[in-house]
Amino acid sequence: MFFFLVYITKHQVVITPDQEDIEHYFEVLERYNTGTASPEEVVFVERYMELLEHRAPVPQDFALRKDDIGKEIKNQLFNAINQETTRPVIHRVHFLRRYWLAAASVSLFIGLGGYIAYHNQQNTPQIVQQAPLDVLPGKTGAILTLSNGTQLLLDSLGNGVVATQAGANVSIQNGALAYDVNGKDAVSNTVTTPKGRLFEVVLSDGTRVWLNAASSLTYPVAFKGNERIVSITGEAYFEVAADVKRPFKVKVNEETEVLVLGTSFNINAYYDESQVSTTLVNGAVKVQNGANGKVLKAGQQANIVVGSRDVVVTAANIDEVVAWKNGSFAFNGADIQVVMRQLARWYNIDVTYDGIPEGTFSGEIDRSLTLDQVLKGLAKTRIHYKIEKGNKVVIQP
Amino acid sequence: MSCESTNTDQDLINQIAAGSEEAFGILFQRHWERLYLSASRKLGDPELAREVVHDVFMDLWRLRGQRDITNVPAYLGKALYNRVINKLVGKKDTYFFDILETHGQSLYEADQSLLEKDLLGLISAWIAVLPERRREIFVRHYFDHLTTQEIADSMGISQKTVQNQLSIATQYLRANYGHLLPALLLMQAFISKK
Incomplete structure (x- = not known):
C-alpha cells in the first residue's frame, strides 16, 4: 500500500474526474465557508488551500507594479466605505x-x-449627475516646523512629547499641540495645516488657536519681551489668554494686524478670498490696517478688502463665522x-x-x-x- | 513620526472597531501584499487576487467591532481562504481535479519532495471526505490505471512483491475505509523518515 501511494504521486496517467465527485467537492468548499464542514472536511480544504500555493508563480512584474496595485485596491476600498457610510447611517442623514x-x-x-x-x-x-467617485472629509492633522527646519507630521499622534524646543516640551495633549512654560528662547515654530486638515495649538501662554484647513500659524516657543506676536495665513480662531502687561498681536500681512487684550476672535485671511475678515466673539480687539485702525465690539466683524486701506466694520453672524471650528x-x-x-x-x-x-x-x-x-x-x-x-x-x- | 510603526495590529483592530479609517488604512498597508501574493498564487489570476484582497478588507471594515479578533494574521489568513473559496465556487474552478488527474504534475514548485508529501496528504484528506460509496470507486480508479509492472519498475522491486503489497493494501482499504486517513498519515510519516 505504501509503495502504491508513492507511485501514484508520480504517475502521469490522466484520470477523468466523476461529475458526482466534482459536485461533492464544491459542496465541501461551501460547507467550509458556512462553517458547517465536518472536521475531516476542514482538514481537506485547508490542505488544499496550502497546496494551492503551488498553483501559479507570482507575476514577474509584481515588484514594479505593486505600489500601483496597492493604491488601487486601497482607493476602491475607501470609495466603497464612503458609500457604505452613506447608507447604513440613515438616521444620521435623516437628522441632517x-x-x-x-x-x-x-x-x-x-x-x-x-x-x-x-x-x-x-x-x-433628482437631476443629480451620478457620481461614482467621492472624496472623504478632512480631519485633524498638521505639520509642525521646528526652529531648525525639521518637519513633524502631527496626524493622529497619540498623547505625549513630540519634540523639545529651547527647553520647552512640545507635546500632543488631547489632539492639540501644546507648549509648556519652560522655553528659554523665543525661537520660532510653525504649524501648517494642508487642505483637508484642522488643528489646535496651545501656546506657552495658554492661548488656544484653532487652525482651519490650508492655514498656518507662526509663533515663538516662549513669549519674551512685552508683546506676544504671532502670524497667520488662512483662517484661525483664537482664544487669547488674558495678560494686560503683554498685549497679543496677530500679524496677517505687512499692513494688517490685530491687537488683542484677552479675547476670542476669528481671522479669515485666505489668499484666495477677496478680503481679510476679523470677527470678534468676545473681549476687545483692534484691527490695524496701515494707518487705519478700528476697535471691534463683540459680535462685530472688520473687513479689509485686499489692497484697500479701509477697515469696514459690520455686524457679524458669529455662528456662521466660527461654524468651521464646531x-x-x-x-x-x-x-x-x-x-x-x-x-x-x-x-x-x-x-x-x-x-x-x-x-x-x-x-x-x-x-x-x-x-x-x-x-x-x-x-x-x-x-x-x-x-x-x-x-x-x-x-x- | 507617523503611528505606523508604533501601533500593533491589535491596537489598529481596536481603533478600527471604533471607526478609525486611518487605522484601517494602516492595517491594509501592512498586510495587503502578503494576501495579494497568496491569492494570486492560489487562483493563478491577478485580477481575482485583487478582488479577493478587496473583499477581505471590506469584510474587516463592515464587521468592525462585531468580531473578537485576537490574532490578526490568523484572522486574515482564514478570511483569505473564505474569499478564495468563494472565487473557486463562483468560477466552478475544478483545478483540484487537474491535480488529481495529473498526480500533481500541474503544480508549480521547486521542491518536488515537499510537494509529494503535501499531495499525498491532500489525497488522503480527499478520500476521507468522500461519501463511502464514492470512496471505494475513487480509490479503485487510481488502482486501475496502474499495472503491477509499472509500479515494480518505478520502485525497483519485483512484480511479485508489488502484487503482494497491492493485495494487502486493497484488502486493507476495503476493510478499513473509515480508518484510511490515519493510515495514510502514518505512511506519510514513514516516507518522510526515509
Whole structure:
C-alpha cells in the first residue's frame, strides 16, 4: 500500500474526474465557508488551500507594479466605505436632512425665486449627475516646523512629547499641540495645516488657536519681551489668554494686524478670498490696517478688502463665522464660488466651472460628511456637478 | 513620526472597531501584499487576487467591532481562504481535479519532495471526505490505471512483491475505509523518515 501511494504521486496517467465527485467537492468548499464542514472536511480544504500555493508563480512584474496595485485596491476600498457610510447611517442623514429642512425653511433660497429645497426633494426626481467617485472629509492633522527646519507630521499622534524646543516640551495633549512654560528662547515654530486638515495649538501662554484647513500659524516657543506676536495665513480662531502687561498681536500681512487684550476672535485671511475678515466673539480687539485702525465690539466683524486701506466694520453672524471650528460649514447668502472655496480647502479638491449656477446659498452642513454627500445636498438646490479622478470637481450649469 | 510603526495590529483592530479609517488604512498597508501574493498564487489570476484582497478588507471594515479578533494574521489568513473559496465556487474552478488527474504534475514548485508529501496528504484528506460509496470507486480508479509492472519498475522491486503489497493494501482499504486517513498519515510519516 505504501509503495502504491508513492507511485501514484508520480504517475502521469490522466484520470477523468466523476461529475458526482466534482459536485461533492464544491459542496465541501461551501460547507467550509458556512462553517458547517465536518472536521475531516476542514482538514481537506485547508490542505488544499496550502497546496494551492503551488498553483501559479507570482507575476514577474509584481515588484514594479505593486505600489500601483496597492493604491488601487486601497482607493476602491475607501470609495466603497464612503458609500457604505452613506447608507447604513440613515438616521444620521435623516437628522441632517431635518437640519437641512429647518435651515431650508428659514433661509435656503435660490436667488430671488425663493425656491425651497424641500419641494425639490419631495416632489421632483433628482437631476443629480451620478457620481461614482467621492472624496472623504478632512480631519485633524498638521505639520509642525521646528526652529531648525525639521518637519513633524502631527496626524493622529497619540498623547505625549513630540519634540523639545529651547527647553520647552512640545507635546500632543488631547489632539492639540501644546507648549509648556519652560522655553528659554523665543525661537520660532510653525504649524501648517494642508487642505483637508484642522488643528489646535496651545501656546506657552495658554492661548488656544484653532487652525482651519490650508492655514498656518507662526509663533515663538516662549513669549519674551512685552508683546506676544504671532502670524497667520488662512483662517484661525483664537482664544487669547488674558495678560494686560503683554498685549497679543496677530500679524496677517505687512499692513494688517490685530491687537488683542484677552479675547476670542476669528481671522479669515485666505489668499484666495477677496478680503481679510476679523470677527470678534468676545473681549476687545483692534484691527490695524496701515494707518487705519478700528476697535471691534463683540459680535462685530472688520473687513479689509485686499489692497484697500479701509477697515469696514459690520455686524457679524458669529455662528456662521466660527461654524468651521464646531464641525460644520455655514453659509448665509454665499455664492457658489464662496461655497466651493470652503469645500476645496476641506476636501482637498480642485474646482472648475463649466458654468456658474445663479443664486446664493444659505444653510449649514456637517463637515464630517463626504464630499458627495455635501454636493448631493447642494444638488437639491439645482447645482449640477461631477466628481472626477484626482479629487477634481466640475460644477456644471 | 507617523503611528505606523508604533501601533500593533491589535491596537489598529481596536481603533478600527471604533471607526478609525486611518487605522484601517494602516492595517491594509501592512498586510495587503502578503494576501495579494497568496491569492494570486492560489487562483493563478491577478485580477481575482485583487478582488479577493478587496473583499477581505471590506469584510474587516463592515464587521468592525462585531468580531473578537485576537490574532490578526490568523484572522486574515482564514478570511483569505473564505474569499478564495468563494472565487473557486463562483468560477466552478475544478483545478483540484487537474491535480488529481495529473498526480500533481500541474503544480508549480521547486521542491518536488515537499510537494509529494503535501499531495499525498491532500489525497488522503480527499478520500476521507468522500461519501463511502464514492470512496471505494475513487480509490479503485487510481488502482486501475496502474499495472503491477509499472509500479515494480518505478520502485525497483519485483512484480511479485508489488502484487503482494497491492493485495494487502486493497484488502486493507476495503476493510478499513473509515480508518484510511490515519493510515495514510502514518505512511506519510514513514516516507518522510526515509
